[in-house]
Amino acid sequence: MVTIKQVSEMAGVSSATVSRVINNTDTVKERTRVKVMEAMAKLGYRHNVLAASLASNKTNTIGYVVPELHGSFFGNMMAGSEKVLRKANKHMFVVTGHSDEKLEMQEIEALLSRRCDALILHVEAISDEYLIHLAKQDVPLVIVNRYIKEIEENCISLDNELGGYLATRHLIELGHTQIAYLSGSLFKADGLNRLAGHKRALSEAGLSFDDSLMVEGDFQAKSGEAGIHQLAQRAKCYTAVACANDEMASGAINALRALNKRVPEDISVVGFDNVDFASYLTPGLTTIDYPMREIGEMAARWILNRAYGDHKMSLTHILEPKLVHRGTTNQAAEK
Amino acid sequence: MVTIKQVSEMAGVSSATVSRVINNTDTVKERTRVKVMEAMAKLGYRHNVLAASLASNKTNTIGYVVPELHGSFFGNMMAGSEKVLRKANKHMFVVTGHSDEKLEMQEIEALLSRRCDALILHVEAISDEYLIHLAKQDVPLVIVNRYIKEIEENCISLDNELGGYLATRHLIELGHTQIAYLSGSLFKADGLNRLAGHKRALSEAGLSFDDSLMVEGDFQAKSGEAGIHQLAQRAKCYTAVACANDEMASGAINALRALNKRVPEDISVVGFDNVDFASYLTPGLTTIDYPMREIGEMAARWILNRAYGDHKMSLTHILEPKLVHRGTTNQAAEK
DNA sequence: AACTACAATGAAAGCGCTTACAGTTTGTTC
């Protein structure tokens, strides 16, 4: 392996100087810089980042924990982060926590062992306490898609309540008054907040929330189908249904069609998340956009700001979702 | 920062012994092992992987180049690799090449600078020559989703020709004889091979390939739509259409519906790739499964085999795609 | 008791780089 030492000998300088031209630190006379560059090229020198990191105590690497590598959801977030970190010459070390507490902690520990300069965490199983404790330590970290009051400065999340509100308000604006709600898991903050937004839109419009028009699901497509069937059994009337996410909306649409209801002519459906397939459905799914990419970008900016002192970055901690109007929502039929 | 040194002092042993218990190498008497463990716990010791890698000249890290972080396509592949590497206690360092030659080379270089033990590459812009040259060097590398004759041992890819063949054979088996083909970009090997498979199925069934029943697209949904419209202008008759990928199939289906053709009653459509949204379409898209996850797993196995000498792994270099029969293909109508 | 064969440990030399600090040039200014 070619080392800095060999380069320095060939170039007739000290290894310190070689290091200086590699890192472009301090001032190096142009003539010697050229000599060093030539020697590096001739020897096929490759910088050893490991050794550099050890000596400088900086890795220029951000540890990144996501629940899964597959699925466009986290993919978009990572892509957003990668884009802004690349410009700053920082790298990401991505690991997966698989929504398992032990695994998540273990992976964070591994990231710390690798001496990451900072962490970006999307963890689902780890307790708030642990994260609070971690945030108090010396490694900068930002938590995405999760809001923890005590360390809100470290959190970047979406206003789910607002999203739920926008979805239902959209239906109301189209003239719907009998609006069913297919909720996600209510032990999750997202499920709870989206429902809260739904209720707020209702009450703001002077509509009362009818418990029997709501079914709790689990964010899976199957539970969207099941929800529609339950609603059918209850023999409730409704002209629109708001869903806790796109998967459930997709399941709901299929169930609706099986019951010979047309979407959107008979029933309007709105989803949440705006996942990739939303636009591939026919008609395209009206939904609430979850700006994962921007969240990823924001998280990276936060890191640049805190871990590398780049204070030009403007930061937002709670992003606002937007409605994406496609083909599954229609004006309510005249009475 | 707590070092091995401090631990060794507290435990009353040498730092070599501490290293031994950390790495579980050599034999350490149980009593001293416990002493060391206690000291580590008490001091809150965290192993420094950087220093360890530098000293041992092994990083236990696999460099991974993908075109993009978003999209389920590469996500599934990474997830597959991650699963098998995790079991072997290896980590992945994922970077993106964005299908740009310079960037891809740069990122590979960065991975090498980080002293990755091996590389898994899905690169699209880099030349065969460069990869061949790289493969001859000392770092083990496997190339996924690409076949290069000279280093076929390092390649893991899908039999695209077979996929194209299966898709069209499926249509033929359903009784279709007038089969249109919406091809992908023909300057890409995948596009070419899939088309070749289509032709083989045709000729095997005694059907002749009709150039005017084919349109070249670019793997995007829009080009699928456009393809159908072009076909309509040509006023050709067909009862089925095979598409180079699912996006194009989705576009084609929308265009077909716009022309008042029902899928699959009037026209059968088959895609390729089996992307996530394929099953969310209504009806579900009949397609050819591109087993990205398995390819990812296979790549990881190859690495374990070559870079870490785990020879228990069985390896396959060319994976076979399978047909996934869903709802967009039907028996051909009686004449 | 003397010997052998391991098992268990320690000493110390790196791994390849960064970075004070000190020392040497070089360029300016009066």
Place this chain on the structure above:
DNA sequence: GAACAAACTGTAAGCGCTTTCATTGTAGTT
């Protein structure tokens, strides 16, 4: 041309760990 600042470069001490080699402890044999 002396004085001084600024620009440039070298020396050497680490960064925290692994690993070879040598040494010591510990049974088991004869």
